[in-house]
Amino acid sequence: MKHLYIFNEDSVAAAYGIGTYVRELASCLKKRFAVSVVCLFSDRHDKFQTESVDEIEYIYIPAYDTYKMNNSNYTEYNNKYYAGVAKFMRTYIDLKEEIIFQFNYNKQGVLVNQLKMHFTQATILFTIHSMTWTFAMNGDPNAFKKSVKSGNEDKIMINDLKTRSVYEAFLKEQELFRSAQHIISLSSATYKLLKNIYKIDKNKISTIPNGLNDIFQKISAKERTKLRDYYNIKEDEKIFLYVGRFEKTKGFLHLIKAFKDIVKSHSKCKLYLVGSGEVYYQEGLKEINPFFDKIILTGRLSQKEVYKFYQIADVGIIPSFHEQSSYTAIEMMMFGLYIISSNSYGLNEMFKDGINSQVVHTSYKKNEYEKKLFNAINKYLNSPQTEILQLQEKARETYEKNYSLQIMYAKTLEAIAKLKPQTRKV
Numbered sequence: 153m154k155h156l157y158i159f160n161e162d163s164v165a166a167a168y169g170i171g172t173y174v175r176e177l178a179s180c181l182k183k184r185f186a187v188s189v190v191c192l193f194s195d196r197h198d199k200f201q202t203e204s205v206d207e208i209e210y211i212y213i214p215a216y217d218t219y220k221m222n223n224s225n226y227t228e229y230n231n232k233y234y235a236g237v238a239k240f241m242r243t244y245i246d247l248k249e250e251i252i253f254q255f256n257y258n259k260q261g262v263l264v265n266q267l268k269m270h271f272t273q274a275t276i277l278f279t280i281h282s283m284t285w286t287f288a289m290n291g292d293p294n295a296f297k298k299s300v301k302s303g304n305e306d307k308i309m310i311n312d313l314k315t316r317s318v319y320e321a322f323l324k325e326q327e328l329f330r331s332a333q334h335i336i337s338l339s340s341a342t343y344k345l346l347k348n349i350y351k352i353d354k355n356k357i358s359t360i361p362n363g364l365n366d367i368f369q370k371i372s373a374k375e376r377t378k379l380r381d382y383y384n385i386k387e388d389e390k391i392f393l394y395v396g397r398f399e400k401t402k403g404f405l406h407l408i409k410a411f412k413d414i415v416k417s418h419s420k421c422k423l424y425l426v427g428s429g430e431v432y433y434q435e436g437l438k439e440i441n442p443f444f445d446k447i448i449l450t451g452r453l454s455q456k457e458v459y460k461f462y463q464i465a466d467v468g469i470i471p472s473f474h475e476q477s478s479y480t481a482i483e484m485m486m487f488g489l490y491i492i493s494s495n496s497y498g499l500n501e502m503f504k505d506g507i508n509s510q511v512v513h514t515s516y517k518k519n520e521y522e523k524k525l526f527n528a529i530n531k532y533l534n535s536p537q538t539e540i541l542q543l544q545e546k547a548r549e550t551y552e553k554n555y556s557l558q559i560m561y562a563k564t565l566e567a568i569a570k571l572k573p574q575t576r577k578v
Contacts (some may be wrong), residue, residue, distance in 0.1 A: 153244075154250045156181055156185045156255050158174055158188065159192065159253065159263070160256065167363075169476075172362075172364075173279070176560065177559055182206075186249075187209070188210070188211055189216050190241075194291050199214060201384070227438075241267065241271075250275035252276075254531070255277070258325055264278075274463065277571065280338065283342070288314060288317065290401060296345075296349075299318045299480070303316075303322070303323075330430075332356070334563070334567055334571055335356055337360065344433045362476075363556055363561070364482050364486060364551075364557055365556075366551075390421045392421065392422065392465070392466065392467045395458060395461075395483070398432035407469060421533070426458055433487065467490045468480075469492045473496050474497040481503070484547070485551035485555065487548075489544065490509075491576070492511075495511050496514050
């Protein structure tokens with residue numbers, strides 16, 4: 153039997169998209185494989201520990217020295233930690249197993265190489281959840297391509313530190329991606345970049361968008377009213393919902409500025425911002441002032457609480473400057489919300505204006521993106537109910553056709569079938 157080892161980390165990303173991906177991947181693949189989730193930098197235990205939950209093994213490997221981690225070179229510490237993890241796994245794993253290592257973090261190159269050295273028979277499956285350039289270039293693929301071109305032609309200016317750092321990150325990612333036997337790309341745009349810019353063999357790449365198990369159950373009007381009462385939401389108030397990290401690239405500050413103008417003329421509107429991010433949380437509080445009764449920062453909530461908000465919200469807003477295959481977007485479609493989305497990298501594959509959403513074009517010009525978000529929200533408030541219901545139904549239909557867990561499961565099985573066991577070196 154094949155044994156799949158999924159590597160996760162205790163991090164911000166693990167609390168959001170990657171954590172959801174690991175949970176969904178493990179839950180569906182346990183039907184076909186032995187599955188172990190390796191939790192690195194774990195703070196749940198102060199020493200190595202394992203537990204079995206719902207037929208999935210969880211292996212907790214704590215950071216070996218928190219003091220050193222906080223007071224040393226971050227990259228150097230990580231590399232030493234990963235090397236130690238690989239050596240430990242060598243003593244823990246049965247070499248007779250047909251081993252598949254699945255990775256989710258671009259910074260784990262050392263871990264990948266160390267495990268390949270210790271487990272020469274293992275196959276490597278890598279899922280790309282993000283690329284470094286998307287943060288530096290605000291999701292602009294053309295700016296990224298220009299940086300790579302400048303680097304390849306050795307034309308980066310000495311003082312152009314941004315382009316140089318993007319190019320150096322690109323080279324590291326290219327090496328990492330080439331070291332995998334197979335890559336899962338979450339979007340077609342990333343597939344094209346891998347093939348054309350990173351020069352990865354197209355036969356090594358499978359495009360598999362994220363998928364979610366369908367847990368949506370439509371509640372009655374009476375139940376919805378009761379739930380809204382619990383959160384002190386009046387029956388005639390329109391509820392707008394943002395879910396995600398509080399970061400600059402998520403566009404949530406632009407959304408706050410736009411919504412401040414909305415409530416000046418539409419007093420029966422509220423915006424709930426659900427998520428976390430200490431620095432930008434404080435920025436958000438400053439920006440909201442004095443509309444604290446209309447724009448509410450909830451902080452991070454449990455999945456159960458977030459799903460309650462999906463049940464009572466009227467509109468879901470995704471103003472990000474870049475995504476891969478957003479789980480927030482999938483959740484909003486699954487719950488059949490009216491969705492206002494940006495046209496950014498990744499999201500432009502999920503949403504089509506007037507088909508399953510209202511799409512807003514991002515902008516970096518001062519105040520322009522806020523105006524566009526304002527206009528989109530205002531358009532919703534003045535749209536006939538038939539038009540609103542049509543977009544809601546199409547959003548739900550898009551989830552069913554493209555983003556269910558069953559579809560992700562079937563496509564992932566096809567990708568794993570392409571993995572050929574490596575010849576063990578003695």
